[in-house]
Amino acid sequence: MELIIAAEEPLPILPHGNELVLGIVAFAILLFVLWKFAVPRFEKLYEERTDAIEGGLKRAQETQEQADRLKREYEEQLAGLRAEAARIRDDARAEGQQIKAELRAEAEQEAARIKARGEEQVVAARDAAQRSLRNEVGGLSVQLAERLLREQLADDSRRSSTIDSFLGELEQSAGAQRSGAN
Known part of the structure; x- marks a missing residue:
């Protein structure tokens, strides 16, 4: 008996026929709505994301x-x-060398000028000293001659010729001493 009763009662696992039809129709409508509206939107979003x-x-x-090109x-x-x-450093070095050479040449010219001036001054001082010594030696020789001779030389031309001959002898003896020293 129990078996017959069980056959008349529907199984709890199986749905009723009208529920099954209603479920299939609802699923078909849902599938149609999703296919018509949702899927194109999803496709569009997918394409936009892919493009992005x-x-x-x-x-x-x-x-x-x-960035690589830049x-x-x-x-x-660079x-x-x-x-x-x-190139600028090389130019500056070359210009520095040129300025150095120009300054050296100017310094050498200035040194030569100073040396020439000094030599001129030495020659002028020597000539002045010779003239001064000549006059002093001439005066001293006249005094010596006056003392030796005890007479005064009255004649100026005679006095001048005596001084010149004495100085000439002094120059000859000084020249002989210089040539002997060299």
């Missing part, structure tokens, strides 16, 4: 290429500036 990601990657690649340009400019700096 691909566009971001493309922009990143373009930015990287631009880096190359910067390195080229190399050019280094070459320019080296």
